[in-house]
Amino acid sequence: MSEGIGASVTRKEDKKFLTGKGRYTDDINRPGQTHAYFVRSDVAHANIKSIDTKAASSADGVVAVYTGEDVVADGIGGPICGWVVPCRDGSATKEPPHPILANGKVRYVGDHVAVVIAETLAQAKSAAELVEVEYEELPAVVDLEKASSATEIHKEVPDNCYFDWELGDEASTDKALKSASRVVKLTVRNNRLVPNAMEPRAALAEYDDISESYTLHTTSQNPQLTRLVIAAFMFQIPESKLRVVAPDVGGGFGSKIYVYAEEAVCTWASKKINRPIKWTADRTQAFLSDAHGRDHINNVQLALDDNNKIVGLRVDTICNLGSYLSAFAVSVPTYLHGTLLSGVYDIPAIYTNVKGMATTTAPVDAYRGAGRPEATYLLERTMDAAAREIGMDPTEFRRLNFIPKDAFPYQTQVALQYDTGDYEPQLDKAMEMIDYKNFETRRSEAAKRGMYRGIGVSTYIEACGIAPSAVAGALGSRVGLYESASVRVDPTGTITVFTGAHSHGQGHATTFAQIVSEKLGVPLANVDLIHGDSEKNSFGMGTYGSRSLAVGGAALVKALDKVIEKSKKIAAHLMEASVEDVEFKEGKFAVAGTDKEKAFGEIALAAYVPHNYPHETLEPGLEESAFYDPLNFTYPSGAHIAEVEVDPATGVVKVVDWAACDDFGNLINPMIVEGQVHGGIAQGIGQALLEDAHYDENGQLLTASYMDYCMPRADDLPSFKVGYTNTPCTHNDLGVKGCGEAGAIASPPAIINAIIDALSPLGVTDMSMPATPQKVWKAIQDSQSIAAE
Amino acid sequence: MGDISLTINGKVETHDVGDNTLLVDFIREKAGLTGTHIGCDTSQCGACVVHLDGVSVKACTILAAQAAGSEVTTIEGIGSSDSLHPMQEAFQENHGLQCGFCTPGMVMSAIELVSKNKNASEKEIRDGLEGNICRCTGYHNIVKSVKAGAEKMGV
Numbered sequence: 001m002s003e004g005i006g007a008s009v010t011r012k013e014d015k016k017f018l019t020g021k022g023r024y025t026d027d028i029n030r031p032g033q034t035h036a037y038f039v040r041s042d043v044a045h046a047n048i049k050s051i052d053t054k055a056a057s058s059a060d061g062v063v064a065v066y067t068g069e070d071v072v073a074d075g076i077g078g079p080i081c082g083w084v085v086p087c088r089d090g091s092a093t094k095e096p097p098h099p100i101l102a103n104g105k106v107r108y109v110g111d112h113v114a115v116v117i118a119e120t121l122a123q124a125k126s127a128a129e130l131v132e133v134e135y136e137e138l139p140a141v142v143d144l145e146k147a148s149s150a151t152e153i154h155k156e157v158p159d160n161c162y163f164d165w166e167l168g169d170e171a172s173t174d175k176a177l178k179s180a181s182r183v184v185k186l187t188v189r190n191n192r193l194v195p196n197a198m199e200p201r202a203a204l205a206e207y208d209d210i211s212e213s214y215t216l217h218t219t220s221q222n223p224q225l226t227r228l229v230i231a232a233f234m235f236q237i238p239e240s241k242l243r244v245v246a247p248d249v250g251g252g253f254g255s256k257i258y259v260y261a262e263e264a265v266c267t268w269a270s271k272k273i274n275r276p277i278k279w280t281a282d283r284t285q286a287f288l289s290d291a292h293g294r295d296h297i298n299n300v301q302l303a304l305d306d307n308n309k310i311v312g313l314r315v316d317t318i319c320n321l322g323s324y325l326s327a328f329a330v331s332v333p334t335y336l337h338g339t340l341l342s343g344v345y346d347i348p349a350i351y352t353n354v355k356g357m358a359t360t361t362a363p364v365d366a367y368r369g370a371g372r373p374e375a376t377y378l379l380e381r382t383m384d385a386a387a388r389e390i391g392m393d394p395t396e397f398r399r400l401n402f403i404p405k406d407a408f409p410y411q412t413q414v415a416l417q418y419d420t421g422d423y424e425p426q427l428d429k430a431m432e433m434i435d436y437k438n439f440e441t442r443r444s445e446a447a448k449r450g451m452y453r454g455i456g457v458s459t460y461i462e463a464c465g466i467a468p469s470a471v472a473g474a475l476g477s478r479v480g481l482y483e484s485a486s487v488r489v490d491p492t493g494t495i496t497v498f499t500g501a502h503s504h505g506q507g508h509a510t511t512f513a514q515i516v517s518e519k520l521g522v523p524l525a526n527v528d529l530i531h532g533d534s535e536k537n538s539f540g541m542g543t544y545g546s547r548s549l550a551v552g553g554a555a556l557v558k559a560l561d562k563v564i565e566k567s568k569k570i571a572a573h574l575m576e577a578s579v580e581d582v583e584f585k586e587g588k589f590a591v592a593g594t595d596k597e598k599a600f601g602e603i604a605l606a607a608y609v610p611h612n613y614p615h616e617t618l619e620p621g622l623e624e625s626a627f628y629d630p631l632n633f634t635y636p637s638g639a640h641i642a643e644v645e646v647d648p649a650t651g652v653v654k655v656v657d658w659a660a661c662d663d664f665g666n667l668i669n670p671m672i673v674e675g676q677v678h679g680g681i682a683q684g685i686g687q688a689l690l691e692d693a694h695y696d697e698n699g700q701l702l703t704a705s706y707m708d709y710c711m712p713r714a715d716d717l718p719s720f721k722v723g724y725t726n727t728p729c730t731h732n733d734l735g736v737k738g739c740g741e742a743g744a745i746a747s748p749p750a751i752i753n754a755i756i757d758a759l760s761p762l763g764v765t766d767m768s769m770p771a772t773p774q775k776v777w778k779a780i781q782d783s784q785s786i787a788a789e
Numbered sequence: 790m791g792d793i794s795l796t797i798n799g800k801v802e803t804h805d806v807g808d809n810t811l812l813v814d815f816i817r818e819k820a821g822l823t824g825t826h827i828g829c830d831t832s833q834c835g836a837c838v839v840h841l842d843g844v845s846v847k848a849c850t851i852l853a854a855q856a857a858g859s860e861v862t863t864i865e866g867i868g869s870s871d872s873l874h875p876m877q878e879a880f881q882e883n884h885g886l887q888c889g890f891c892t893p894g895m896v897m898s899a900i901e902l903v904s905k906n907k908n909a910s911e912k913e914i915r916d917g918l919e920g921n922i923c924r925c926t927g928y929h930n931i932v933k934s935v936k937a938g939a940e941k942m943g944v
């Protein structure tokens with residue numbers, strides 16, 4: 001069986017995880033290690049009048065206690081916002097300071113007030129209880145819709161508005177709305193979520209006073225970026241004096257992109273006490289202080305003409321960005337959201353306004369899909385609402401408005417240009433997979449059992465492969481978003497790949513090796529992948545936004561091409577032929593029209609034992625690097641169809657069937673791709689039915705444990721039917737688009753549309769996320785009482 | 790409190806522990822077996838499931854002292870890299886893991902589940918794994934793995 005591109009080979013990384021040999025940050029210990037515990041604010045918003053650390057400092061085992069004053073005294077800065085946008089009035093995004101230990105004020109429950117470092121974790125925890133903080137409480141700001149008139153959270157952020165941004169043509173869109181034969185209006189809320197990677201965040205920081213350098217092991221999706229931010233922006237030390245290692249990382253989903261206060265504090269303090277410091281979040285700390293996701297309110301207006309063609313779309317959004325601006329907080333609701341509002345539809349006029357608000361809640365940032373699920377949710381909910389209003393089948397209404405396949409490349413009205421796509425076959429296939437045409441029979445059968453059965457469609461697009469640096473830079477990104485790869489061929493022909501991408505479940509050790517195997521004709525077992533260590537890997541931007549393969553994989557192909565190119569020259573020399581006559585196929589270099597050939601391993605050996613070698617034109621060795629900056633985003637798309645049954649007695653929604661047909665371009669390992677789709681759908685179902693991060697009016701997070709925040713479990717979910725279409729990406733060598741986020745983007749509107757469809761006989765036309773049994777039951781009761789009147 | 794002894798994967802481990810030391814901390818910190826993970830603080834996630842005298846338990850729900858004298862099996866004790874347990878093999882072959890963090894607990898729970906119910910249906914497997922949270926896989930391939938593991942184990 002082939003081990004190359006397109007083969008569902010089992011994963012190289014599995015054995016270590018299956019035998020307990022995974023090595024996550026908390027599994028690593030150092031001699032002389034101390035333990036950190038953070039004193040966190042238990043109030044949402046307050047001025048700090050005083051902090052008394054005396055008792056804590058003299059408690060058993062305590063090595064040091066630090067507060068914000070110590071951070072300021074050492075000139076340590078806070079994490080930066082990685083992407084900013086211009087406001088409608090021409091002003092810049094308001095960027096308040098983000099101290100790593102509170103500086104005079106706390107702004108959310110969980111905000112870091114002090115750190116206690118002790119010999120044992122138990123001692124650090126006990127001593128933390130002795131830190132006395134006197135607060136002068138201020139009103140909490142929790143209600144997103146009232147945030148602009150609430151108490152000011154940062155003096156740098158008037159009206160608690162970080163930015164007020166727009167995209168598209170307002171005049172033409174409003175004109176379309178005015179002259180339309182029908183305007184469908186809908187307000188939706190994208191509920192706030194906590195990403196909840198199963199491995200809680202952790203950090204192990206050490207300082208070497210001989211080399212005057214730090215080493216930080218941390219739970220990061222992008223260790224090189226973490227190094228850049230901490231060294232250059234927070235500590236102002238030479239970047240080379242900080243090594244950041246992200247060893248095995250137990251899931252990220254966006255929440256492990258940012259540089260967090262805890263890892264910076266531990267790193268800074270490891271020099272002050274000259275001993276290693278370990279910190280590991282417990283789950284409650286994770287709930288309180290991991291960056292949350294989503295939390296938008298979208299007002300949507302969709303204009304239709306007499307033929308039910310869409311003629312305009314206006315979306316006014318307010319989004320909750322929490323107490324501080326996290327790294328990609330600004331880009332998620334703007335350039336990763338507003339630019340996706342055309343979806344898979346031909347829409348001639350689009351305008352969107354987004355206001356990013358401050359509240360006294362945890363910072364909000366990317367969570368699987370990051371902006372694209374919010375765009376898809378509002379659009380796909382509105383598409384169904386429109387279809388219902390005009391009495392059309394929702395699949396037919398979508399077809400009518402799809403971008404036709406001969407329209408590619410397609411320029412949307414919101415900046416993006418889609419390179420490829422073909423949306424009808426996806427929908428056809430998904431409908432076939434779920435047997436759409438016989439759905440009414442199943443609905444009737446369910447009704448006989450007293451159940452309401454519904455079907456819901458979502459046809460989505462996403463922009464992945466983040467991102468073309470020039471485009472991102474023009475739009476406000478402060479970093480480049482290329483990726484790096486190095487290929488080191490050993491004298492015996494085995495290969496080590498170094499990538500700037502980072503795997504925390506995605507299976508890069510396997511897929512990247514498959515690309516090497518395909519290109520060089522070497523067995524998978526001969527290829528190893530090194531990632532996650534700033535000392536070993538070239539600078540790279542890490543893994544998020546479904547970018548690893550589309551950007552990192554493309555960089556790898558470039559590096560491999562360089563290896564092949566050099567190998568051909570060596571082969572030509574060894575076989576006394578001209579380079580133009582040397583062909584490389586299935587691991588062998590052959591001279592065209594002759595029986596002369598050399599195996600890849602022979603070339604590798606010749607490169608390192610260059611006794612017979614073209615020294616005058618070629619250096620010895622076989623090791624090549626490449627950086628790849630994408631020319632465009634990639635545009636995966638698909639159709640997901642959910643079938644649900646609602647029990648009117650309890651309001652419980654059961655997902656009974658699921659069909660997903662996605663176009664990810666070419667697939668490297670279909671088994672891994674399918675796993676990504678499953679996981680994404682599960683998170684989307686979680687958002688639609690179960691999960692909700694809820695703060696009370698005082699800013700206390702009521703859902704701060706797995707007792708209160710409902711994670712999807714095995715018995716909440718069905719098995720999934722997964723299929724594909726393929727329009728290869730036109731601008732990367734692999735023709736790949738990215739698959740990591742699709743499921744989470746597509747699924748929430750499919751579920752909610754299915755629930756509304758199920759309850760449509762009762763006259764239910766709206767349902768918010770999460771559609772909990774209580775909410776669904778109430779909708780049923782309300783509809784019946786209206787019917788009774 | 791003083792020394793307690795228990796047998797982990799056939800090896801006697803005797804360590805001085807505090808009164809409130811949990812079994813999971815004993816396994817990770819004292820015995821140095823870091824395959825057993827901690828994913829929550831409310832005994833919900835199942836990342837720390839081990840077998841205690843043959844019965845699966847969340848190692849965060851009992852004190853080390855309560856386990857004194859017992860036989861504990863952790864993920865490190867059921868197979869090795871060159872001789873995987875059939876359930877471990879099934880998880881690899883069916884892509885039943887992604888980030889790997891929940892995996893040890895999931896495998897330990899799965900082994901007990903199929904040992905008790907060799908012909909477990911999909912519903913019974915899903916119900917049986919209700920105490921183990923996975924954020925990556927959507928459980929689809931875990932369910933497949935457990936079914937395949939049951940067949941391989943020949944239970």
